[in-house]
Amino acid sequence: MTARNISRFWEWGRKIICVGRNYADHAKELKNAIPTEPVLFLKPPSAYVREGSPILVPLYSSNLHHEVELGVVIGKGGTAIPQSTAMEHVAGYALCLDMTARDIQDECKSKGLPWTLAKAFNTSCPVSDFIPKERIPDPGNVKLWLKVNDQLRQSGCTSQMIFSVPYLISYISDFISLEEGDLILTGTPEGVSAVQEHDELQAGIEDIVMMNFKVERPDH
Ligand SMILES: CC(=O)CC(=O)C(=O)O
Ligand SMILES: [Mg+2]
Numbered sequence: 001m002t003a004r005n006i007s008r009f010w011e012w013g014r015k016i017i018c019v020g021r022n023y024a025d026h027a028k029e030l031k032n033a034i035p036t037e038p039v040l041f042l043k044p045p046s047a048y049v050r051e052g053s054p055i056l057v058p059l060y061s062s063n064l065h066h067e068v069e070l071g072v073v074i075g076k077g078g079t080a081i082p083q084s085t086a087m088e089h090v091a092g093y094a095l096c097l098d099m100t101a102r103d104i105q106d107e108c109k110s111k112g113l114p115w116t117l118a119k120a121f122n123t124s125c126p127v128s129d130f131i132p133k134e135r136i137p138d139p140g141n142v143k144l145w146l147k148v149n150d151q152l153r154q155s156g157c158t159s160q161m162i163f164s165v166p167y168l169i170s171y172i173s174d175f176i177s178l179e180e181g182d183l184i185l186t187g188t189p190e191g192v193s194a195v196q197e198h199d200e201l202q203a204g205i206e207d208i209v210m211m212n213f214k215v216e217r218p219d220h
Helices: 006-009 023-030 083-089 102-111 165-175
Strands: 014-022 037-044 048-050 070-075 090-097 125-127 143-148 151-157 181-185 200-205 207-215
Touching: 006 090, 037 102, 070 143, 070 165, 083 090, 083 165, 090 200, 125 181, 125 207, 151 200, 165 181
Parallel strands: 014 181, 048 125
Antiparallel strands: 014 037, 070 090, 070 181, 090 125, 143 151, 143 200, 200 207
């Protein structure tokens, strides 16, 4: 068997754990309360999409939003990981989009139902190339941005996160054991907005990574 390479973590079939409402400005723009504990949800590995393939608008949604986020790639698994050693479990990072069918999420919220169809559909997790840990010495201070058709929509810094990367690793691993190849999406800054078929999305982390995706409607 060929050895798996963490720099292609999206091929491993591991889980994607997402943190919501981790930026106060984004919580406010959606009229959500500022959380006192991380809000968690999951995406399946089938949510991954890579540059060269399109983001597909789910047929049941007419309000698909972009959310640009820092992703943390787990290199060493663990349960109940203390904050003090949490960074030893990080292999690297990726720039990620948490694509969200906002109309469906609003409906689920109003009915008290889970967000699965709003957040976990195929292509709901576009990811950049793997960024080795050394390239981001402080994940609590990196700038993220996202443009739609060349217009800047999101620009934020991870220093605005309510819960830090070590805190999130420790918190999540108390309830959900982390495994090598897992990805944590750390939440989005303000500026989320709707995308349409044929839109071109471009996103980046400083001069470290950049990625481009086109939005399409599936033909079935
Ligand atoms: C309200 C949300 O969709 C939460 C979320 O995903 C975030 O990044 O914040
Ligand atoms: Mg999100």
